[in-house]
Amino acid sequence: MAAGRRGGHRSPWEAVLYDPARAEGAFLLGLAAARLGRVEAAIRWFRRAVRLQPGWADVWATLADACRRAGRWKEAAAAFAMVLALSPADGAALVNLAVLERAAGHPRVAVRRLRRALALDPRQAGTWNNLGNALRDLGATVQAAAAWRTALVLDPGQADALGNLGGARRDQDRFAEARVLLRRALALAPQHAALHGVLAYALSGEGRLEEAERACRRALALAPALADPLCTLGLTVQRRGGADALRWFDRAAAASPGHPLARFNRGLADLESGALAEGWANYSCRFAAGRAGRERRFSIPEWRGEPLAGKRLFIWREQGVGDEFLFASCYADAIRQAGGVVIECEPRLLPLFARSFPKAIVRAEQPLRGRALVETVDCDLHIPAGSLPRYLRGGLADFPPRSSWLFPDPVRVLERRQQLDGIGGDLRVGIAWRSQLMTVERQWAYLPLGDWGPVLGVPGVTFVNLQYDDCEAEIQRAEARFGVPIYELERLDLKNDFEGTAALTANLDLVIAPANSVAELAGALGVPVWRFGARDWTHLGGVVRPWYPSMRVFHPRAGEPLSAALGRIAAELRRAAALARRAGAEAPGPRLPARPARRVHPQAPSLRRH
Template sequence: MTDHPDSAAAEGWRGGQHSPWDAVLFDPARAEGTFLLGLAAARLGRSEAAMRWFRRTVRLQPGWMDGWAALADAGRRAGRWREAAAANAALLVLAPAHGAALANLAMLERGAGNPRAAVRRFIRALALDSGQAGTWNNLGNALRDLGATAQAAAAWRRALALDPGQADALGNLGGALRDQDRYAEARVLLRRALALAPQHAALHGVLAYALSGEGRLEEAERACRRALALTPALADPLCTLGLVKQRQGGGDALRWFDRAVAATPGHPLARFNRGLAELESGALADGWSNYACRFAAGRAGRERRFAIPEWRGEPLAGKRLFIWREQGVGDEFLFASCYADAIRQADHVVIECEPRLLPLFARSFPKAIVRAEQPLRGRALVEMVDCDVHVPAGSLARYLRGRLGDFPPRSSWLIPDPARVLERRQQLDGIGGDLRVGIAWRSQLMTMERQWAYLPLDDWGPVLGVPGVTFVNLQYDDCEAEIQRAEARFGVPIYELERLDRKNDFEGTAALTANLDLVIAPANSVAELAGALGVPVWRFGARDWTHLGSGVRPWYPSMRVFHPHAGEPLSAALGRIAADLRRAAVLARRAGAEAPGPRLPARPARRDHPQAPSLRRH
């Protein structure tokens, strides 16, 4: 949302400081007369006529700054960007310190797709007069275009400090908070903005998205419909209404996504959301096609440019393929299930991975060259890779998993370090009963929206109360206080290996996970790693697109999914896990009694062994 500062000189004439008839009636050929006629035409909304009079004004008096300022303003209003820019440039030749001209020219630079030049001009304008709230707001817009979100927010806050009633700055800052998933803070600012500008359709749309992120779906729907009542073909609220309908369980979400695409052809977020809905329903061909919009929609990492073409599914025989990472570690484990098929098809494959995964991936894909991802600051704008084609990791499935029958039956695709597996086995020996179960309960990225998919450890009582089970912590953030509280509350130890950095040492975590009988986790990287290692994993949470219309997650043969039924809370799924875990513990105990010899990994009967090396309980 942008402010458009008018020239101060033009405002002076509009304010009646001069009588237009004084000049026009006596000598209509004078520059003052043509200038006033231009102002009169501008007031009547006749922008082309206004420009003709202002052009005549500057021809008659080329050194008159007010004439150039009025021509620049009229050109902007008429959408004649080049002429407006030329007029502002002429004004700056006459007055290099003309703040309004600098700000106007900056807006034209931004409109022409040159945000970096716009930022420089806005900063020059503010150096001349730092009290212009509209210029601070517009500087924030240009900084946002450059991806400098923190600096943009600071500029919008400066605008609001100067003018708390700046609706555009309130809306922009609210939108930025929404993009950071700070939905509640965004809602407060956006409601303030709408109190000042209640007919601003786009602001209602931004508010709708923030409300949707908070889970306030009915309010979000009302905000969408208010926006659409003001501007029926506004794509963003159409798209948000589709999301709301999808979360409400309605069957008409696709209709709203389609309307958004029709309103703004190619609308990337609507196409991306449509793709997720299609994948979730099992419509893989269309779903993968629309999932390709994830970069333009801002739902994946930054899209990268290469000097080589992108692979589009053509035969790879005789070609060198570069696979690059694009999303989080959990997604990387999932997409890596396609790597072996790509390696078989291409003569030469280079795999880029998150640096912490380098040794694990290098061991798991020995026929490929595995490289650590280069830091963003070290990359060229157009990257050079010694390959023939490139592909983002998330696009492999489009060409290798076009239908459910294309998912191979292989149980695993990641191989832990055998030496570290043995080391972890020795550390685990001496503790526990007949069943060792690793647990994790949340993701590292805990946005308000994602909190719906997780349950705190305090809610794990039914699971932790199952007898005959040894629980091992796999949660990879600071969780010591939570574990101590759960141990005290439920009377069960939760073990964890000392000197294991579960966040950064994926080799050690993979070796530990490979020694467990079972992993129980929600949608996070712990569950994805366990599935990629072929360890039995029970994943709980709502259905998502990765189920691909099935009752399982076909990527992971060793994974079972536990979903809450319609109308149930997420804890109901955890209750069913507890019931199945109780049965599994009974079977493990019977198997142990019938075959008391060692198994892999060997487990003595005692539950707690204070001499267990490098193992501690809270």
């Protein structure tokens, strides 16, 4: 280097190039400032350059990149938009602008720009990955997965696409597939803390709790304030019986104060312990945390507990049928307070809910396809069903003493009674043993029918099937193994005909089931129900579930398998059957004198044994 250069002097041609009055000079001074890490100074020089030469697309692109690095998202987006105005076929500008628009909450616009970029050059793996991200934001999960797979075909070493595809498999509860994909991604990017966190969640879903905990701790070693693995670690510790799960939820909330999953998990823990005010407040994060259906937007405000006199309230469904039965326990209170109530329900529940809430207008939920982004309903206020308890069940004293809130069709109840009369012993017991949503993560909460030997072996009991999926082969095996019949109603669709199922359930003396919609329906009808499984947040700090006065709960004790709870149910059932036999022997006439003699309605399905 010449002495003059070392002394800070420039040659004549350099002086011209670095002249701030010239666009080229301002641009070079901006580049120099950027190399020195002076981003704000660089932005000022780049702005001078485009003022001097507004049509210079490369400078607009450099300005946009500098604004993005400085966190000035709107200015970056405006600069990239100028690049596209000057050069519409600039694929890099299209992709960068799409990323910014997605971050600003405009995924539809991002998808359009990314598709334009791919029309220019379909071989860009990174663009396909970004397209998958934007499609996922729109809920188009199938198309998103296809975009990530295309990225991997173009570049098998695309760690982000592998991680995204693994995360999608995790969200679908396909945990084993997710684990394979995520381990491939981590082999390419072993220092990627967030990927370790996603892997931890997948491992937890598989029940590989020790591996999940190790993956969480690896993620936190790389990024101690990462909220997702802190949440997963809390859940893993909780499932392993640890006492300090709340500490991890609190750390997640402290690391990211608005983190929805941290708040949601903390809310469930508070509800389970009986801290209802705090619990309900954090339970409201369930949509943002991905633990409920899609949150919906309306042209009317959400009800926040203010007086409802003279107001029309729209209550919309958000979760599964079992949750719908539970939250429906609040509907009568809302109806008493409001000037009018419109209730949305799962279409299969429409007749049952319309009969049970005659003072409300009951509508079937419309398909997601075709719904407006902002919905309009003829009401003053709206609320998701799961938010009603926050304002109507602030304490255990707010749970009403009523025994039921759903009422079956009396004509169908009589038909079912006529079918059941004359069969079996002194106690009629409906049984179900699993949920419709049987993920690997949830399997620990259920027992197959083959493990029900202690219950099915109780003498003097007539068992009636209430399991609503394809279970005929299981029932046949259980009948052969335990030597006891399990009755079914022919042509009764237990999955879709809730009117028929409710009428059948109302005629039973008892229902035994785990955490599924069968138990929730029985409790909502006021039928005695014995629910077995681990404690959950719906106990609200008590030894029973206060929603259901007719329900008893049987929990495995610390260190016991779930079968131990079923064993205690068998012992209780044996005592109940003995009492029923004594009562039947002492009472004159038939066991149920109010019921007519057995007569099958000509149009009604008949009972059958397997």
